[in-house]
Amino acid sequence: MHKWFNQHIQAASLVIERLRQQWLGTLLIVTVIGVTLAIPSLIYVILQNANALISDVKKDAQLSVFLTKSATQSNIDTAKSTLEKLSNIAEVTFVSKQTALKQLEETSDNPELINALEENPLPHAFFIKPLSIDNLAIQSLKSEIEKMDHVAEVIVDSAWVNRLNSLLNIGKKAVWIFGCLLGFALITVISNTIRMQILTHKEEIEVSELFGATTSFIRRPFLYLGTLYGIGGGIVACILLWLILFLFNQSVEEIAREYASDFTLQFYAVSTFAYIVIISVLIGWIASYFAITFKKSTP
Template sequence: MMNWLYLHGRAIVHALRRLLAQPLGTLLSALVVGIALSLPGGGYLLLDNVATLARGVSGTPEISLFLDMDAGAAERAAIEQRLKATPALASYRFVSRDEALRQLEASGLGDVLGGLTDNPLPDAFVLAPRTEDPALFERMAEDMQAWPKVAQVQLDSAWVKRLHALLGLGRSAVLMLAGLLGFALVIVTFNTIRLQILTQRQEIAVSRLLGATDPFIRRPFYWFGGLQGALGGLVALGTVWLGVRALSAPVTALAETYGAVFTLGGPDWRAALAIVAFAAFLGWLGAAISVRRHLAVT
């Protein structure tokens, strides 16, 4: 175990020396990787923020459960007990028929309702599910529609379905872009390592004459590609952070026009770690392919 750690530590030091020996090339490579990865990274972050903004503007989706006109207090209490026992509900509130009528009158329909002799509105429960999954809304509505004394269940999930569909399309496009750019970055690292192998071919030949094994020779190149990719991931994080800072004020002003309080958020530590790890993996992958391709003929 100690020998394994020593060999990898030696390889890391060797790779760092190679990176520091050519600062301009290292910087340019990191910029290429970082700018390329900032596009899908920023796009995915933008989608998450758009979803949060849309929910803040449109409000929380709800389910309206209307009772039969002849439902009495006992039936209402039984339905309320069922709602309390439903784990998928975050909250609910009862709206009596008299309260619903007053809300309609306050909304400017008093003249229309003034000619009615009886209140035509039923008692209702307004439900707020714990999640905004459209499939959950439909399952709950189907189950509740079969409850006794429930006349109708109305879903407020049409905009949720549209939002989920748009976000799904956006995430698919971002993942496709990430795949294409990732493939391009593997090619960039492939060529970089190829040039490293060509410039060190005499050193590699001498190492082999001294008894160095192929894993020993390959290990510094793997770390070189991984560290170069990780540096590009850090550049990508910085680019995304600068973009968030630049767009924060305009996005906040746009949200205020819709009466929403919203602040554009940057990537959390998990997203930041994922970006750096993905960039390091791309660098390692390009290095591994290049080493296996060119070291055998060196």
């Protein structure tokens, strides 16, 4: 066990020394990995933030229930009693057509035009806050209310949010596909770089084989090389991602303040950093494994 551990320490030290001697080439390959990983990571983080923003908006979702013009006070009381008994309703607010017209008059730029109306065109309405913001639950509640007597129309105010959420889900899938394609491209680039390293140390490898070096002993430094490329690239990607989001946040905060919001782009530093570095290390290790295996099978 002690011998095995020393062999790994020796291999890692050898690789670090080679990287130090070839620092410019190492910097270039690590930068390429970092920039390539930063692109899909940035898009994914932005989509995650947009999804969090939409979730906050959906919490304020409500259903607007408009009654028919012929609805009487008795019909209104019956409708309110029926609505309050439904399971997925947290709060029911009634707004009479007189109150609605007064509110419209107060907020309108042309109150004289409203005063000139011969009759009130607005209907009585209920505004409902649902317990569950799940799309299926809201649609089920909407269908149930539409079946009630003297209900003219039911509008789900968060319908546009659900459509936007669907678009975001499509965007996330596109990012995963895009990320996989870039991952394959990185594997190819790193694999070719390590193959060049193998060719550079070809004579040293052949001498080691003559002295009875095992396959794992020969492969180990190159696997470490790919892993270190991955670690370096992952760190560069995280730094770039943090810098870009930091610069973006200044503009985002200015826009949010215009809408009386404190929304900012969240980096989710620990989890995002860990995922990026782990993915980068896996890409580096897989690329080095392919490079060694392909070279071994090539005469």
